[in-house]
Amino acid sequence: MPAPKDLMLLLPLAFLALQASLCHGACVEVDSDTEAEVDTGFKLGCISCKRRGEVTAEAYVEWEFKPFNDSESTPIYSYVEKNSKFHDPRFENRLEWRGSNNTNDLQDGSIYIHNVTFNDSGTYICTFYRTLKYTNYEFQTNHTKNIFLTVVPKLTRGMASILSEVMMYVSIIGLQLWLVVEMIYCYRKIAAAGEEALRESAAEYLAIASESKDNCAGEQVAE
Known part of the structure; x- marks a missing residue:
């Protein structure tokens, strides 16, 4: 039988384990990497956490791309209810969805670019369109993140x-x-x-x- 002193040491660990079991995988917003090596794959990370966990929601994600030498952005990819849609032939065969698959609580909208080229350098714009569903009404919100990607011959x-x-x-x-x-x-x-x-x-x-x-x-x- 453990001594009282040992039991006192185990109580904080038990409390932390209980807290971890109640978290159910908390969402953490992490910035994406911004430097890619040419001819390799690269993940464009985009996470937008839903703040009110007690409110159900639906969301979809749209990506846009603006080269550094261009002033306008163009849509390249969208993800709505587990369906992917490509809007730009430059990325059609190279983009892959790497985000979450739960449409009722979509929080990770990351994508993956295969065979990165120097022409992929530029600003990537990730926008979450979220609908919070309350008892008597719905609230529309959106969250945009800009990722400035630079493609280099070799990562340093x-x-x-x-x-x-x-x-x-x-x-x-x-x-x-x-x-x-x-x-x-x-x-x-x-x-x-x-x-x-x-x-x-x-x-x-x-x-x-x-x-x-x-x-x-x-x-x-x-x-």
Whole structure:
């Protein structure tokens, strides 16, 4: 049976597990990557979380594309009730839906571009059209996100990524050194405590032996 102290440590973990089970996969809005390598695939991420979870809703997504050297955007793709529709022949055979499939709570409208070309550089506009359904009325809303995509010959690691990786390794090495120092300190402390105990035991044994010797000598004199 676990000790009371162990039970107290387990209570926060149990509470967190209960909270996680009640979340039912919370929606988190994450920005899309903005740099793609030519002749590879690339995911254009677009997430729009429905704020009121107690209200049912229906949504559809439309994508537009505007090259950097153009002032107007053109529709390229739409997703309505699990049906995809292509509006631009440049992307017709290269676009793939990578968003969620639940039309009653559509929150992820991401798409995937196969065989990226340099002509794919530009601004991608993702728009969520959502209808919130209340008891007596419906409310129309929309949410737009712009993704500025640059196609490069080869991806290079950013300075922030390199620095974060270096800091991670430095933290790991520092933690390991700290653990080694703690182990050495604890070992020396335990060894010193053991030596002190041995000295006390030896002194106590010598005192008892000396007292026994004195008692024997006194008994012999009395005889």
